[in-house]
Structures are given as C-alpha cells and as structure tokens.
Amino acid sequence: MFFMVIPDIFNCGISMSKQFVVQPSANHYRLNSKIQKDLAQEFLGKYSFKPGSIILDIGCRDGHVAQQLSQMVPEANIYAIDSSSSMIECAQTLNSKITWICGHIEDVKLDIKFDLIFSMSLHWMQNPITTLQTSSQFLKTNGDLLLITFPQESPYWQFIDDALAQHSIESFRKQMLTTDQIAKELECLNLKNVEVLKEIRLSIYEDITKLKNYIRGWISYYAPIEENDIDSFLDNSINKSAQKFLQPDNTYCIPYLLVRIKSKSA
Numbered sequence: 001m002f003f004m005v006i007p008d009i010f011n012c013g014i015s016m017s018k019q020f021v022v023q024p025s026a027n028h029y030r031l032n033s034k035i036q037k038d039l040a041q042e043f044l045g046k047y048s049f050k051p052g053s054i055i056l057d058i059g060c061r062d063g064h065v066a067q068q069l070s071q072m073v074p075e076a077n078i079y080a081i082d083s084s085s086s087m088i089e090c091a092q093t094l095n096s097k098i099t100w101i102c103g104h105i106e107d108v109k110l111d112i113k114f115d116l117i118f119s120m121s122l123h124w125m126q127n128p129i130t131t132l133q134t135s136s137q138f139l140k141t142n143g144d145l146l147l148i149t150f151p152q153e154s155p156y157w158q159f160i161d162d163a164l165a166q167h168s169i170e171s172f173r174k175q176m177l178t179t180d181q182i183a184k185e186l187e188c189l190n191l192k193n194v195e196v197l198k199e200i201r202l203s204i205y206e207d208i209t210k211l212k213n214y215i216r217g218w219i220s221y222y223a224p225i226e227e228n229d230i231d232s233f234l235d236n237s238i239n240k241s242a243q244k245f246l247q248p249d250n251t252y253c254i255p256y257l258l259v260r261i262k263s264k265s266a
C-alpha cells in the first residue's frame with residue numbers, strides 16, 4: 001500500500017476565505033452518501049476506459065469512487081487524493097492497491113500524468129479555478145477530465161441558504177463556480193471537446209432523518225458552521241426550510257441541478 005501525506009499548507013496565500021471548520025466523520029459520510037455513489041456509478045459506467053489507464057480521483061473522501069473505479073477497471077493504476085487525513089485513513093482500508101494521497105490537489109507534486117482525472121468535489125474546493133488548472137496540468141495528451149458537479153446556480157442550495165440565514169450564517173455558495181464559469185475556464189485551459197450536460201433531477205429522501213444525515217455529510221464544506229450548532233441547525237432550521245418539499249407519503253423531494261462535464265487535453 002502506498003499512502004502519501006502532503007504537508008498541510010491550507011492557508012498558503014490562496015485568495016479564497018473558505019474555512020472548513022468541522023471535518024464530518026468519514027464513517028458518517030460512508031453511510032450517508034448513496035446519492036453520490038449512484039451518480040458516480042452512472043457516469044463512470046458509461047465511460048470507455050483505456051486498458052492500463054492511470055486514473056486520479058480528486059476529493060476522494062471515503063474512497064468509494066476510487067474503489068468503484070478499481071472494480072470497473074481492475075488493471076488500472078488508480079490514485080485518489082483528499083485533503084482530510086481522517087478521510088484518507090478511512091479510504092485506505094478499502095483497497096491497498098490504490099495509491100491514497102493525503103493533501104490538497106493544488107499543492108501536490110506528482111511525477112506522473114493521468115489518462116483520466118475524475119472529480120465529484122469541484123464545488124467543495126477552496127479555489128475551484130486552481131483545481132481545474134492543476135487538473136489540466138496532470139493530464140496526459142488526450143487525457144480526459146470528467147466532472148460531476150452541483151454548481152452555484154443549482155436550486156438545491158437555496159433551502160440550505162434559507163436555513164443558514166436563520167443562524168445569520170452565510171454559505172460559501174458565492175465561491176462555487178457556475179456551469180458557464182467552469183466551461184469557460186476549461187476552454188481557457190485549452191481543453192478540447194468540452195461537453196456539458198445539465199439536468200434538473202429530484203433528490204428523494206425517505207424521511208427527514210435521511211435528509212438531515214445526508215446534509216450532515218457535507219454541510220461543513222458548504223458553510224462555516226460550528227460543530228455545536230449543527231444539531232440545532234438540522235433539527236430546527238432544516239426541518240423548517242425543507243417543509244416545502246414534503247410529499248404526502250412523508251418523503252422529501254428536492255430539485256437539484258446535476259452537471260456532468262467531459263473534456264480532453266490537447
């Protein structure tokens with residue numbers, strides 16, 4: 001097993017002010033991320049992998065996407081990076097053949113180029129433009145960059161922002177990129193064949209507990225919320241602002257914008 005740790009230089013002059021105040025537990029995330037797993041499976045399931053590919057997953061969290069990739073392409077050489085050491089510790093229990101890297105993508109030094117870079121985490125990055133720039137530098141000629149993202153304009157974020165407003169907390173939404181900004185940046189980076197698929201979908205939760213558990217998995221990446229405030233935020237404010245999505249069968253159906261982007265290095 002190969003497990004690299006990149007020194008934490010999080011506040012290294014990057015202009016954004018996003019601070020991740022709480023690191024949600026890797027185990028909680030693992031148990032409450034079926035939506036993300038299914039989306040990754042759906043998108044990657046349609047991709048034609050080249051034999052012997054070298055693949056990187058950026059923002060790999062508990063490692064589930066890298067693990068899915070290793071099952072889809074057993075002969076691939078898979079790398080996965082996440083800035084959270086607890087996530088990487090959890091991820092590395094999944095598969096010892098994957099190279100797990102603990103560090104920030106914008107700081108990592110790798111003497112390797114990739115046939116495929118995948119990320120579902122662009123919207124969680126402190127500086128998404130730098131992430132795109134770094135990703136393009138790590139691609140081989142004709143390498144593919146595949147992104148799944150929930151961009152700034154996704155309608156999903158609004159009820160979360162409404163709930164945060166009840167605590168006078170402003171989210172990091174303005175620091176997320178819009179779909180147009182991502183597409184423009186990829187073109188500036190000379191990536192070719194940029195394909196953007198935008199689709200409004202419904203995220204369905206069996207009950208309010210499932211919804212709150214899902215949100216708990218990522219809320220600290222979306223807003224500067226203190227650990228002590230998360231329970232009251234979920235129990236009171238999310239309960240209230242999610243009421244408009246409550247269905248007669250007690251499920252919650254919340255629309256979101258799913259954006260899938262494919263591009264190729266020149």
Ligand SMILES: C[S@@+](CC[C@H](N)C(=O)[O-])C[C@H]1O[C@@H](n2cnc3c(N)ncnc32)[C@H](O)[C@@H]1O
Pocket residue numbers: 033036037058059060061062065081082083084087103104105106119120121124125126217218221
């Ligand atoms: C909310 S998770 C999304 C995880 C996963 N890709 C998914 O969709 O299921 C975002 C992850 O990105 C990681 N992350 C944030 N900024 C990062 C960076 N600059 N470099 C690497 N990982 C980063 C966080 O530690 C976190 O584990």
